[in-house]
Amino acid sequence: MSQQNASEAASAAASIAAIPASGAWRKPQIAGCAISALSIEDDPAGLNVHAEPSPDSKVIGKLYRLVEAPPDEEPLPSDPMVGPEFTIIAVKGDWVRIADIAPHTGGFDRQTRKYGERRNFQGLGWVHQSRIRVASDYWDKAFDRPYYQAAPWTVIDEDAGVNLYPWAGESGGEIRILACEKDWVKLRYPRIATRVSCPDSVRYFTAAERAQKPPVEGWLKSEAHPASAAPCDAADPDCPARRAREWD
Numbered sequence: 001m002s003q004q005n006a007s008e009a010a011s012a013a014a015s016i017a018a019i020p021a022s023g024a025w026r027k028p029q030i031a032g033c034a035i036s037a038l039s040i041e042d043d044p045a046g047l048n049v050h051a052e053p054s055p056d057s058k059v060i061g062k063l064y065r066l067v068e069a070p071p072d073e074e075p076l077p078s079d080p081m082v083g084p085e086f087t088i089i090a091v092k093g094d095w096v097r098i099a100d101i102a103p104h105t106g107g108f109d110r111q112t113r114k115y116g117e118r119r120n121f122q123g124l125g126w127v128h129q130s131r132i133r134v135a136s137d138y139w140d141k142a143f144d145r146p147y148y149q150a151a152p153w154t155v156i157d158e159d160a161g162v163n164l165y166p167w168a169g170e171s172g173g174e175i176r177i178l179a180c181e182k183d184w185v186k187l188r189y190p191r192i193a194t195r196v197s198c199p200d201s202v203r204y205f206t207a208a209e210r211a212q213k214p215p216v217e218g219w220l221k222s223e224a225h226p227a228s229a230a231p232c233d234a235a236d237p238d239c240p241a242r243r244a245r246e247w248d
Contacts, residue, residue, distance in 0.1 A: 030238040032089045033180035035222040036135035037098070039063045039083030039127075044111045046118075047083075047132075049125035053095030061121025066107030071115045075108045082107055084120045085135070089238065091180050095126045099236055100228040100243065122230045129177050134185055135223050142218025146184035157216045162193045162202050164220075178217065188217045 041047035046062030065083035069075035084102035091097075104117045142157035157163065164175065164187070179186040191213040193204045205213065232239035 030182060030241050032238050033091075033185070034183050034238075034242045035088040035180050035185045036085060037088050037096070037132050038085045038135060039065055039131065040133050041065060041083065041131045042081070044109075047127060049098070049121045049127055050095075051125065053092045053097070053126045055128070057126070060125055061123070063101065063120045063127070064105045064118035066105050066109055066118065069108050071108075075110075079108075087242065088134070088177070088180060088185070089124075089236065089242070091129075091177055092126075094129055096129050096132065096177060097124065097126050099124050099233070099239065101230075103229065122228070124233050124236055130174075134175075134177060134187070142187075142216055142220050144218065146181050146219050147221065148182065148184070156218045157191075159191070159194045160216070160218065160220060162195055163189055163191055163216070183222050184219050185222050186217065186219050188215050190215050 039047045041063065042065070046064045048059045049061040049063060051058040051060050063084050063086075065081040067075045067079050068082045069079045082105065084105050086098045086102065087100040088096045089099050101120050101122055103122060104119055106115075106117045108115050109118065140161050141155045142160040144154040144156050147153060175187055175189040177185060178188055190210065191205065192210065193202050195201065196203045228243070232243075
């Protein structure tokens, strides 16, 4: 067995809980988190991935965003850019540690003026949280704690979906990642809107109304990011269980 294979086997074994004497299967535990996110970096040179959670640390790779447009048409200035998805596995201040990065980004490259693919960094690294967005397709309500913890839970924002969905139409201020546990993420975000009469009808608050509303700090469940094909890193013992989507 090669040294790499041996490291991967040891990592997998460490993340899988032992079978109890009764013979009952117990799901593996993960010590960190598994939060789906993507790059929103507009710089065509790419988003820097650092070795440590510091702007002064070594840049070990890049994540690229390209323009999403049909390959037989010249992109318009309004055409959206798409960046790679990845998994947040830890939060430290303004920085998040990422893994399971999509290997390629496809689209129109404004630098080369051609369609193609850019290869993204593969491995573990740190990125500044101001240049990413946590995936929000799954959100509806914000809670006072992760839902897997002991009850009772309290819903602290019934309108988390309309305040956080990218298609809400207004940014309303900074969204900050405060912490994460398993597939739950704690965010601080502004209240910019509320549902009225039915889930599909939204009223945006005026600037004066927003000024009177404190930001929300709540826990939300993340939608899982598709697993990467890259080998698990020995420094990431949660990797096998996280990619299998199996943990307690």
